Every structure is written in structure tokens, then in C-alpha cells.
Amino acid sequence: MQATGIILAGGKSSRMGTNKAFLKxxxxxxxxxxxxxxxxxxxxxxxxTNNFTEYxxxxxxMIEDNWKGxxxxxxxxxxxxxxxxxxxxxVACDMPFISVKLGEFLLAQLDQYDxxxxxxxxxxxxxxxxxRKEAVPAIQESLAEEQLKIRSFLHKxxxxxxxxxxxxxxxxxxxxxxxxxxxxxxxxALRLVNQFKQDGQKGSDER
Numbered sequence: 690m691q692a693t694g695i696i697l698a699g700g701k702s703s704r705m706g707t708n709k710a711f712l713k714x715x716x717x718x719x720x721x722x723x724x725x726x727x728x729x730x731x732x733x734x735x736x737x738t739n740n741f742t743e744y745x746x747x748x749x750x751m752i753e754d755n756w757k758g759x760x761x762x763x764x765x766x767x768x769x770x771x772x773x774x775x776x777x778x779x780v781a782c783d784m785p786f787i788s789v790k791l792g793e794f795l796l797a798q799l800d801q802y803d804x805x806x807x808x809x810x811x812x813x814x815x816x817x818x819x820x821r822k823e824a825v826p827a828i829q830e831s832l833a834e835e836q837l838k839i840r841s842f843l844h845k846x847x848x849x850x851x852x853x854x855x856x857x858x859x860x861x862x863x864x865x866x867x868x869x870x871x872x873x874x875x876x877x878a879l880r881l882v883n884q885f886k887q888d889g890q891k892g893s894d895e896r
Contacts, residue, residue, distance in 0.1 A: 692776040692796050694727030695768030696720065697761055697816060698738040699754055700782075704871045708743060710782040712875055715882050719785045719869070724749060730792045731778060735771055737764040756832045761816060762839055766828045769820060775799070781816035785878050786864040794859060795819035795851065803827075803846040807866065809853055814866050815839040 698710050698720065705712075710720040717725075720736075724747065727734055735750045744751055752771045756763040765779055776799045778792050791807065796819045798805035806818040816839075827845040836842065864885075869875045 690730055690732065690776070690793070690796060691774050692731045692733075692778060693768070693772040693774045694724075694731035694734045695765070695772065695777055695779045696723055696727070696734065696736045696749075696782055697764040697768070697779060698736050698744060698782040699761075699764045705869070705875065706872065709869055709875070710744075712869070714785045714878055720744075720747065720782050722785050723780055723782065723787060726787050726789055727778065727780060727792070729789050730796065733773055735768055736782075737768045759832055760837050762828060762837050762842060763832060765820065765839070766825060766832060769822050769825050769828070772822055775822050777820050777822065779816060779818055779820060781868055783869045784817060784867065785869070786867055786881065787817060788859065788861055788865040790859045791817070791856065791861060791865060792819075794856070798849045798851065802849040804843060805849040805851055806843065807851045807856060809856075809861075809866060813840060813843075813850070815843065816868070817866055 711718045714722060724734055735752060736744050737752055738744050739753045741751050752767050754763040754767050769777055776796050778796055780787055795805040799819050799821050803824050804820045807814045824846050828842055831842040864881050869878050
């Protein structure tokens with residue numbers, strides 16, 4: 690698909706105590722798992738990071754935030770500006786089991802919407818979501834106004850909130866939008882990947 694996969698890797702991983710993007714799940718680092726899955730959906734990938742040295746081993750294009758210290762919204766802005774395509778899938782670097790089917794579904798919504806964001810158990814997931822490049826001015830307006838919550842920005846554009854019932858046919862499970870912020874959540878991710886093996890699955894490779 691003519692789309693860009695934007696991996697947000699600008700956080701400090703302070704709660705994890707080490708760079709969570711490079712924690713191993715199975716035989717690969719989390720960010721390697723993410724980039725492999727995104728490559729099945731997107732024609733281009735880019736990593737948004739403020740530390741190029743850490744991520745250069747991936748061999749992927751890298752860009753830094755234009756608005757320093759403004760959190761994930763600034764990362765989305767930088768990624769969309771750098772993108773070669775109208776359609777973009779944003780993924781945080783701490784989501785080891787992303788769903789290709791969900792990514793494809795979200796990108797398809799951009800034919801009619803400026804953004805498509807899944808909502809599971811009444812929780813929005815704007816860091817595994819699709820955005821059109823045309824959303825940049827609205828993001829920049831929010832950044833300039835110090836409105837850094839992504840939820841607030843989504844109200845400014847034509848956003849599709851994808852509810853559970855609409856996503857039910859995609860075969861999603863508890864791991865599809867799982868993210869890791871601390872050591873306990875990393876331990877849980879390791880348990881999940883072991884469960885996949887016991888069930889005869891390959892984790893996100895078959896999602």
C-alpha cells in the first residue's frame with residue numbers, strides 16, 4: 690500500500706529504566722518486530738527519534754521532532770511532515786504485537802476521514818492509528834496552543850473512532866494493542882509471546 694509507517698521512538702523510557710524499543714521479545718527487539726510488520730502494510734518507514742545514534746543500526750530513515758519536549762503529538766507532526774504519502778500509520782515503539790489486519794483497516798478509513806483511531810474497552814489508542822498528511826496544520830495549531838493531548842487534537846479534524854463492534858471481525862485479542870511502559874508490562878509481554886508459542890502461533894507474525 691502507498692502509505693508511510695511512522696514509528697514513534699522519542700520517549701525517554703524512564704519508567705522502564707532502559708530503552709524499551711530494544712528490549713527483546715522472542716529473538717527480536719520490539720522495534721524490529723514493529724518494523725517487520727509495518728513493512729507488510731506500508732511502502733515506506735520512518736523512525737521519529739531525538740537520538741539518531743541509538744537507532745541507526747535499524748537502517749531506516751530517521752527524523753527528529755520539530756517541536757522539542759512536546760510529547761507524542763510532536764512526533765506525529767514530524768512523521769507526517771516527512772512522509773511521502775497522504776496515508777500514514779503511526780505506531781509507538783513499545784507495541785510488540787501489532788496487528789497487520791488492524792493497520793490495514795485503519796489505513797482504509799482514510800479514504801473518507803483525516804484520522805482513524807481504534808477504541809477498545811472505552812480506551813482510545815491514538816499511538817496505533819492512521820492519519821492523513823493533511824492533518825498537519827491542525828496538529829501544529831494544537832502544539833502552538835500547548836494542547837498536547839492527542840484526544841484534543843482529534844476533535845479538530847474529521848476523525849473516525851473505530852469501535853470494538855466494528856473491529857470484531859479482525860481477530861484482535863488482548864495483545865493486539867498491548868504496550869509496555871514498565872518492567873512488569875515487559876514481563877507480561879514475555880508471557881504473552883510464550884503463550885503464542887504454546888498455542889502454535891508466531892506472535893504478531895500471524896496477526
